[in-house]
Amino acid sequence: MASLEIQQVTKRFGSLGILKDINLTIDDGEFLVLVGPSGCGKSTLLNIIAGLEPLTSGVISIDGRSVEQLEPKERDIAMVFQSYALYPSMTVARNMAFPLMMRGLSKSEQAAKVSEVADLLQISHLLERKPQQLSGGQRQRVAMGRALVRDPKVFLFDEPLSNLDAKLRVDMRTEIKRLHQRVRKTTVYVTHDQVEAMTMATRIAVMKDGVVQQFGTPAQIYERPANTFVATFMGSPA
């Protein structure tokens, strides 16, 4: 379990200001959704949290420790992207065990953890298949499984459902929420989809042009939008 604090974070690419004074506090076990139009800086912020991209100024801390001071393996963050990036030649079981193998766990430890997580994600019957024998939704579950086996403190999702068709997207929303209710991992979930944000979040940060326009519960955002952008983008009553 972990809390995440984002304080006065800015990011510039050359002379371009991409993130401007971002301040967010994400509580232990919370499901925060970062929502905003394409290009507003969502992935950049997520990549900074994951330690994949340096920040220009500000501090990000996990349980009160600045991520810059943590070794990569101490950060304990797992990220799921929209591209599933599974190893095509490996079975589902081996794909999921891969991060554990890299950590030096024994074969039996790997198998026990893979089996536990596969059970949680209801993919136990798929363990001997190869990725190309899976549907889009099943692949996405395997990708989540591969992230979960490591027991990360923080779970990051970058538009994980945007490659799926509409029906599957709705099913996977429910799946991911159900999973969160069971594991209660601190989660930051990025989407440009307002309905996803409204239905999945404990709190929502609405972004535009690198600025958080409003940070609040779905009810607060819906009933008391901070400005016309939030009202229009989130479909709140004017």
Ligand code: ADP
């Ligand atoms: P989002 O995920 O909300 O669609 P991004 O975080 O991907 O937005 O991008 C935010 C802005 O930063 C965009 O204008 C994008 O073109 C720019 N950007 C992203 N990565 C780089 C980079 N490596 N170099 C320069 N500009 C970048």
Ligand code: MG
């Ligand atoms: Mg993005």
